[in-house]
Amino acid sequence: MTQPKFFPTNGHLMLCQNTNCLQRGAGFLHQSLTSALEREHLIYYRAGGTLRYTPSGCLGACSSGPILACYREKDGLLEQGWYYGVTLPLALEVARAVQEKGDLPLGGRFDLLE
Numbered sequence: 001m002t003q004p005k006f007f008p009t010n011g012h013l014m015l016c017q018n019t020n021c022l023q024r025g026a027g028f029l030h031q032s033l034t035s036a037l038e039r040e041h042l043i044y045y046r047a048g049g050t051l052r053y054t055p056s057g058c059l060g061a062c063s064s065g066p067i068l069a070c071y072r073e074k075d076g077l078l079e080q081g082w083y084y085g086v087t088l089p090l091a092l093e094v095a096r097a098v099q100e101k102g103d104l105p106l107g108g109r110f111d112l113l114e
């Protein structure tokens with residue numbers, strides 16, 4: 001078995017593609033987000049890109065989709081950002097923040113304590 005090549009990245013985005021999120025437009029969002037990440041060279045396999053992006057199974061917030069989860073290391077700790085009702089502009093805002101190692105956007109997050 002060949003050992004796979006490892007690509008270091010700034011963070012990992014996952015977009016739910018399960019039934020409820022698909023009914024709320026997650027399929028089209030996945031297609032348009034994939035294209036945008038490639039076009040803007042944000043995805044790790046494009047020159048200068050630093051993101052991993054994968055469609056995922058249910059992320060556990062089914063009635064509020066499309067749901068996007070983001071994981072990355074920040075200041076030596078694991079940081080998470082969980083977003084609901086995700087649109088392409090919001091997903092790209094998250095992606096650009098990860099690429100630039102900036103603060104994750106606050107709008108649409110549901111993981112923050114109130």
Ligand code: FES
Nearest residue numbers: 016021059061062
């Ligand atoms: S179907 Fe998307 S979070 Fe469950």
